[in-house]
Amino acid sequence: MTGSTDSRQAFNCICRLLFVLFAVVAWGPAANAKDPDQVQVGIARTMSDAGYYIADAMGYFHDEGLAVTLVPFKSAAQMIAPLGTGELDVGGGTVSAGFYNAALRGVHVKIVADEASMKPGYGYSSLMVRQDLVDDGHYKSFADLRGMKVAIGAPGTGTAAALNAVLKRGDLKFSDANIVYLGFPEHLAAYSNKAIDASITNEPTMTAIIKAGLAKRIIGNDVSYPNQQTAVVFYAENFIANRRDVAQRFMRAYLRAVRLYNDALSDGHFAGPAASQVIDILAKYTTLQDVAAYRDLIPSAVNPDGKVNLVGLDEDLTFFRDQKLIQPGDVGVKQVVDTSFVDGVVGDIGPYHPATAKSQ
Numbered sequence: 001m002t003g004s005t006d007s008r009q010a011f012n013c014i015c016r017l018l019f020v021l022f023a024v025v026a027w028g029p030a031a032n033a034k035d036p037d038q039v040q041v042g043i044a045r046t047m048s049d050a051g052y053y054i055a056d057a058m059g060y061f062h063d064e065g066l067a068v069t070l071v072p073f074k075s076a077a078q079m080i081a082p083l084g085t086g087e088l089d090v091g092g093g094t095v096s097a098g099f100y101n102a103a104l105r106g107v108h109v110k111i112v113a114d115e116a117s118m119k120p121g122y123g124y125s126s127l128m129v130r131q132d133l134v135d136d137g138h139y140k141s142f143a144d145l146r147g148m149k150v151a152i153g154a155p156g157t158g159t160a161a162a163l164n165a166v167l168k169r170g171d172l173k174f175s176d177a178n179i180v181y182l183g184f185p186e187h188l189a190a191y192s193n194k195a196i197d198a199s200i201t202n203e204p205t206m207t208a209i210i211k212a213g214l215a216k217r218i219i220g221n222d223v224s225y226p227n228q229q230t231a232v233v234f235y236a237e238n239f240i241a242n243r244r245d246v247a248q249r250f251m252r253a254y255l256r257a258v259r260l261y262n263d264a265l266s267d268g269h270f271a272g273p274a275a276s277q278v279i280d281i282l283a284k285y286t287t288l289q290d291v292a293a294y295r296d297l298i299p300s301a302v303n304p305d306g307k308v309n310l311v312g313l314d315e316d317l318t319f320f321r322d323q324k325l326i327q328p329g330d331v332g333v334k335q336v337v338d339t340s341f342v343d344g345v346v347g348d349i350g351p352y353h354p355a356t357a358k359s360q
Contacts, residue, residue, distance in 0.1 A: 048116035097156030119301035121268035123220020142170030204288035304352035306342030
């Protein structure tokens with residue numbers, strides 16, 4: 001009888017154990033698991049996208065419960081419509097006249113953080129001129145840009161404003177150049193085919209062009225158009241209004257990434273303590289896969305606390321108005337900038353402090 005009782009007790013114990021295991025497998029994860037929040041991010045495929053690449057590679061987005069999809073565009077100007085409709089949550093790139101016109105139409109996309117800005121020594125965007133035109137004397141000074149076929153990313157953008165600043169150095173008007181519009185990665189093939197004479201080109205394509213012997217870097221935008229707010233992070237209205245917690249978590253991951261990026265910088269190069277780590281990530285995510293080449297190229301600067309340069313944005317807006325690209329109406333820089341997300345993150349984690357480790 002005792003053996004029978006012991007057997008029943010053992011059987012009941014096993015059943016209870018199996019029930020608990022079944023509950024853990026079948027119900028536990030379902031009750032506790034949460035699908036990551038999906039975030040669609042438009043990128044312009046330039047060095048200024050580094051913050052997104054690093055946040056993805058380092059798992060910072062994952063840490064915030066985000067599943068981020070990077071969607072390539074030829075320029076940020078093409079992102080404004082999908083940001084306005086909510087097809088994109090986030091966009092990154094130069095501020096365009098179309099952005100301000102959208103604001104005038106009631107499309108409430110906002111500039112929320114720095115993505116790249118001109119800082120002395122960090123002229124990652126530059127005037128390039130085809131090497132054979134330099135070698136044979138067709139190009140000797142800025143005045144020789146008259147009539148040349150010059151490529152920029154898109155019309156009515158900060159890149160156009162940067163080209164305008166260069167043309168002024170040759171006493172030329174914007175209309176004196178023959179402007180063509182090409183995404184920055186396409187500049188390499190255009191120089192190879194002699195389809196363009198000059199360009200305003202961003203890294204890493206700029207260094208690839210130089211290494212191929214196709215064009216010469218004439219002047220960096222940090223000299224010709226200093227303090228420009230070259231690229232920004234945009235948030236869609238729906239992302240701000242209806243998914244604010246997700247937007248805040250995205251910003252936290254992004255600022256973690258740009259702080260690591262800043263730890264990779266020193267004296268206008270990738271020579272800081274985190275250089276090797278960041279270079280490996282950029283080589284994986286960009287068209288320039290030669291790790292050694294990153295030591296030669298000029299990185300973009302980005303504020304590690306996410307602050308945008310309002311003066312630089314205002315200078316671009318003045319250019320757009322001079323070109324009669326802005327529709328009638330009342331729109332200004334302060335109306336389209338929302339600093340609350342970067343302010344919130346910096347308030348939580350504190351201001352950036354540079355890494356102190358020795359350069360790699």
